Amino acid sequence: MEIGYFNGEFVPLEKPVIPIDERGHQFGDGIYEVIRVYKGNPFMLDEHIERLIRSGEAIKLPFTQTIDDFKLLIKQAIETSGLKECSVYLQITRGIAARGHLFPDVPVSITMTVREAKPISEDIRNKGVSTLLLEDERWANCYIKSLNLLPNILAKQKAHEAGCFEAILVRDGVVTEGSSSNVFYVKDGVVYTAPLTRHILPGITRIAVKKVLKTLELPLMEQQFHEEELLNADEVFITSTNSEVLPVVKINETVIGRGIPGDITSQIYHQFQELVSAL
Structure with missing residues (x-):
């Protein structure tokens, strides 16, 4: 089934989870990756995560997860969904804080979806x-x-x-x-x-x-x-x-x-x- 993930919890896609003061929502203050999964296996996963981390470093996102942490989370999401041909969307933002331009001292937010792939016909x-x-x-x-x-x-x-x-x-x-x-x-x-x-x-x-x-x-x-x-x-x-x-x-x-x-x-x-x- 298609699933979502928000800050440590797998949730149904229809469940509202993003607070009003989420910085991705307010400022677009975040990064993302889209990973294609074939036969239950994410394609070029290391390269996707390495790019994610480079993007995070470029905008000074203070996440502490390693490549292995992200790999484990993504594979857990795929297994939880049960989907074999799908796309994983992973997003990291600067977190949840009252709207202000300066970086807040809060944890980052991580959201993810696993949806069925829609290949080109x-x-x-x-x-x-x-x-x-x-x-x-x-x-x-x-x-x-x-x-x-x-x-x-x-x-x-x-x-x-x-x-x-x-x-x-x-x-x-x-x-x-x-x-x-x-x-x-x-x-x-x-x-x-x-x-x-x-x-x-x-x-x-x-x-x-x-x-x-x-x-x-x-x-x-x-x-x-x-x-x-x-x-x-x-x-x-x-x-x-x-x-x-x-x-x-x-x-x-x-x-x-x-x-x-x-x-x-x-x-x-x-x-x-x-x-x-x-x-």
Whole structure:
């Protein structure tokens, strides 16, 4: 069953648990992770927790839990739910205190949900998706997986209203990433993606794809690129925990390649599935 967790207690999802003075609610003062679970096994759990801790350190969250503590809690939540194909959402905020801008001297709050996974349909995956180029209006520290996602939400909604699956963000002419994904393209057999900077979230599926490319002996270039390069690519794909490896066949009004998922993208996706099957 789908379950929730709040500060030490597993609770039904419909039970209200967040106090009015919770700082995530008041300020977006917190961080989060989304972890995909296959066959009851969380995928790349160490990498997710390491990123969570880095984000916490970046905003000076005073939690004392270790990697092993978080791993135990997440695995306990999965076992309690009984779900095998699911997603775990883990959130940590600066805690519960009367509203004020300075950091309060209170314990952090930890909330979590375990819900059934909603994988991309095979029909969508086989056809590929359309995307929309938009100006990147997010803050300067996108490498932190913080709760401050309003610009991402607005971009995703604008893309949806235009009939697109995702928004691809551009900052000063340079492609950064999607509203909830990392962006890759293929040109002349070489795979390209943006290098990690403070403007890029270090995606966990991005790490997995780098492993896959080594296995497939496909070259990867991590370098800045402009929207013109993306529009002239042979293939484009996006990656995220929930989308995995998803081909892009149209950006704005430009058809990418032959307008169908490319051969290299398909190889990468199938090899990614091999990683998942090995869990």
